[in-house]
Amino acid sequence: MIITNASAFIDGRFTPSDLLIRDERIFEIHPASAQNFTYIFNDERINLHGAKLYPGFIDLQINGCGGIIYNDDTSTERISYMRDINFKSGTTTFLPTLVTTSDKNIAAAADQMFEYHRGHGRYNVPGIHIEGPFISERKSGIHNKKYIRHFTDENLEFFLANQEQIAMLTLSVEQFTEEQLRILAECGITLSIGHSSCTYDECIGYLGNNNFIRNATHLYNAMTVLSGGRNPGVAEAVFDSGIYAGIIADLCHVHPALIRSARKILGDHLYLVTDALASAGAPEGFCSFRFCDKQLYVRENGFCADENGTLGGSSLTMNMGIKNLIQTCGISEKDAIEMATVIPARAINMDRDLGSIKTGKIASFTVLDDNYDCMMTISQGKVVFQKK
Secondary structure (H helix, E strand, C coil), X not given: CEEEEEEEEECCEXXXXXXXXXXCEEEEEEECCCCCCCCCCCCCEEECCCCEEEECEEEEEECEECCEEHHHCCCHHHHHHHHHHHHCCCEEEEEEEEECCCHHHHHHHHHHHHHHHHHHCXXXXXXXXXXXXXXXXXXXXXXXXXXXXXXXXXXHHHHHHCCCCEEEEEECHHHCCHHHHHHHHHCCCEEEECCECCEHHHHHCCECCCCCECEECCCCCXXXXXXXXXXXXXXHHHHHHCCEEEEECCCCCCCHHHHHHHHHHHHHHEEEECCECCCCCCCCCCCEEEEXXXXXXXXXXXXXXXXXXXXXXXXXXXXXXXXXXXXXXCCCHHHHHHHCCHHHHHHCCCCCCCCCCCCCCECCEEEECCCCCEEEEEECCEEEEECC
16 A cells, blocks of 8 residues: 555654555655655555544553443454444554453453454454453442452463453552562553552552553542642552553543643653443444443433443543543643554553554554544555545
8 A cells, every 4th residue: 555645643743755555564654745665566545635644543441332332242243343433533453441340251351352363463452451350449430349359369370371362450459469460560461550549658669660560540530649738649659650541531531630730740651541431433312321230321521420420431532532632631732642642552562563653563544634533544554444
């Protein structure tokens, strides 16, 4: 494939560029219209006429989309369906997120992810994000409390045997021994603190590049935060340690001022997530669904809550998250794009292949219009979505 006359996001700015794609990767990049390609042959040509070409978006926390919930069905067909729905908003890589459930359901999800990887590789779906059940009951949020439990040595054996299928684990440290955390961290699973009622002192020693936990799940939400100026919590430990953290920019979960502050503190370690539910990318009129054994309702601005008002996730898509970061939160365009691309790629150690437009990287892109609506998505060198 040859992409011509693109305004490509390269090294932090949009640059007029032509790209040659070979074997799913970016083979050459030249100034637009230079036509200096080493190989041309009879390649498919796409002329973008100056439209903006972004790296494909990377969402590390998505519970469902297009009217479905991942917890309800973890089959390879369901994963493929979620992938195709995500293509429509420019997301080319995502972690289907399994929230607090039984060991049996976790094992079934791992088996299905193994089968998916055999047939499709890892660039679209690197693995599962298991959010719970090893979390704090006091910060469980919408999660089903009957499944919350301590992490056992039997659980450890399972995670080690399925480490290739599990990309991220959200946890609260009191449910683990220090030795269990050390072994999990060394096996390559990204450990993420979240749904935690720990104090600052209880969790700070586990956070950081030289310790066990290098990520935080939906910053500010379902975790302890500063109270009265004298009682810092998990959020402040995240800030002090400088680990990676995802944040939901649907303008409901976190106030725009706090998103702006978190970006100033964490810099290039803060990334965008949707925490999306069935309502994201769902048909028009979709207004209610089951999640965690509760009936959830799609409220004003797309946020999802049960009858008591407990938040359960969002209807956000990554392209609209970028729009919110720029237009409402006051984040620069460069920073907002990186929060949806290269930073989450680094958080799961996949930035060698994903997250930016550079020669040698996987050819996954999205084209947005001036309103941040997705016009085209290219995944691994193939057009997978094009708006009519």
